[in-house]
Amino acid sequence: MDIRRYLQEKKEIVDAALERYLPKKEEFTLNLHKAIQHSLFAGGKRIRPILSIASFEAVGGKGERILPFACALEMIHTYSLIHDDLPALDNDDYRRGKPTCHKVFGEAIAILAGDGLLTEAFRLMTNQPPGDFRSSDGGVILDLVNEVAQAAGVSGMVGGQVVDVESEGKGVDLPTVQYIHARKTGAMILASVRVGxxxxxxxxxxxxxxxxxxxxxxxxxxVVDDILNVEGEAALMGKKTGSDLFRGKATYPSVLGLEESKKKGRELVRMAVDALKPFGPEADPLREIARFVAAREY
Amino acid sequence: MDIRRYLQEKKEIVDAALERYLPKKEEFTLNLHKAIQHSLFAGGKRIRPILSIASFEAVGGKGERILPFACALEMIHTYSLIHDDLPALDNDDYRRGKPTCHKVFGEAIAILAGDGLLTEAFRLMTNQPPGDFRSSDGGVILDLVNEVAQAAGVSGMVGGQVVDVESEGKGVDLPTVQYIHARKTGAMILASVRVGxxxxxxxxxxxxxxxxxxxxxxxxxxVVDDILNVEGEAALMGKKTGSDLFRGKATYPSVLGLEESKKKGRELVRMAVDALKPFGPEADPLREIARFVAAREY
Structure with a gap:
């Protein structure tokens, strides 16, 4: 299969659904809507929504039921980027070559745009059409929303981010790096696959x-993100590379070294592909996404 | 009925439930837990959870099913206060006489504590015990979570907060003040009553x-909050009074004057009590809460 074509096709489906699901623009809150649009359509690869769709389809799921979840996962990811970029946190002026939300709309609107995206993600996931599958499958949907909240919350993404912030410049050890990565990035990616x-x-x-x-x-x-941060080209990443190292961020290369980190990355991809042994070609997109993650240059 | 005693009893039930429902402390994220505790147990009156309980019981609801929602409403309220107090927004150093979250834990942890509380609120509401009423009433719960998300989101509290921030110092008109109040405070209070x-x-x-x-x-x-801000005593409010006026905030007194605002407050309480005509004594707590709101001095 052609993974780049697959990713492009699914990205277009996700982008169209995001446009459909976003709250309607209101004159009074125009800047809020603009700030949300700015960050939500800033060139993201839509890896989380695409993972949820690929996983849904690998087990025989059909139709558009997955799309509210796929889009909610991307909205939560985007809110976390907006808040991470704030001056009080990573203080990043650029992301993917574009000025970050607070650089364009100011800090107050950026904080509120993040809050809004997070809340709207939960509105979207619980906004199941009555008569469709609300009454019969309400318990299933509740369980999925709960899983996403768990992955995004204090024991998940937010917790990982706190430890990341507090570890800056401290020369942390491998268990701390693993704790941060499993929660800050890992939890929501795992939730994407499991929800699908x-x-x-x-x-x-x-x-x-x-x-x-x-x-x-x-x-x-x-792990690959960490490696790219060290050696990626500034033009491709859209922000100053090496900035994690400069800040003394907790990363794999900083505790394992670059070569060992690359080995770790390849090993994790192999483990991911191995886990899919019970599946036939219906899981090829998942296999190719794992390989793509390791091979990407942006 | 003795409304102060009623409020105290319900507040104790809510406080005990909040302690139970909060995520377990982890060594790695101790500051996050401390920051959440600091703001969640800072002397709040628990008006939103108590309204949800009073409303639940007024229509014959029994037992503790309402408590996850009651606590989630308070967690969302608390997150909104933490973010509102940030330097980029209201820049308040004190709330109810105590230093605000970012003054104690720093801006980064305050932003993340707010994010964590908002996310945990949704985790709590969707964390219904299986076999209890998940399977049969899943659709009902979904609808309630959706109503809360709607009230808290871009068309609700977050939207109201955006217009509030953008109106500062601009000498706004009555429709703008009404827009802000209906969304920033009104939406979540209405949702509390409706969810119950x-x-x-x-x-x-x-x-x-x-x-x-x-x-x-x-x-x-x-409206009463706005009035108290103008004429309340600093000691009772726990923050500098008159600060809204000083900042050119959009308030009822600033567009209607103090006397007209007081009249408006009394009229709204009368309307609230009038709306309860279909009810007997089972709605007395709701009636008394409305009167209490208008009479409170803190």
């Missing part, structure tokens, strides 16, 4: 296999 | 009556 799988009806061994896949892909993603 | 009513089984005219009550109480609450 569960909505598609996966249970037992099939769900376990996809969980192992999601854990490995999530970590691989962050 | 719906979970208790209210439909049709009963739900409509409680909706009218919630709308009036929500506005009354904000």
């Amino acid at each position: 799988a569960k909505l598609g009806g996966a249970k037992g061994e099939i769900l376990n296999a996809l969980t192992r896949y999601g854990e490995s892909v999530g970590l691989a993603f962050q | 009513a719906k979970l208790g089984g209210a439909k049709g005219e009963i739900l409509n009556a409680l909706t009218r009550y919630g709308e009036s109480v929500g506005l009354a609450f904000q």
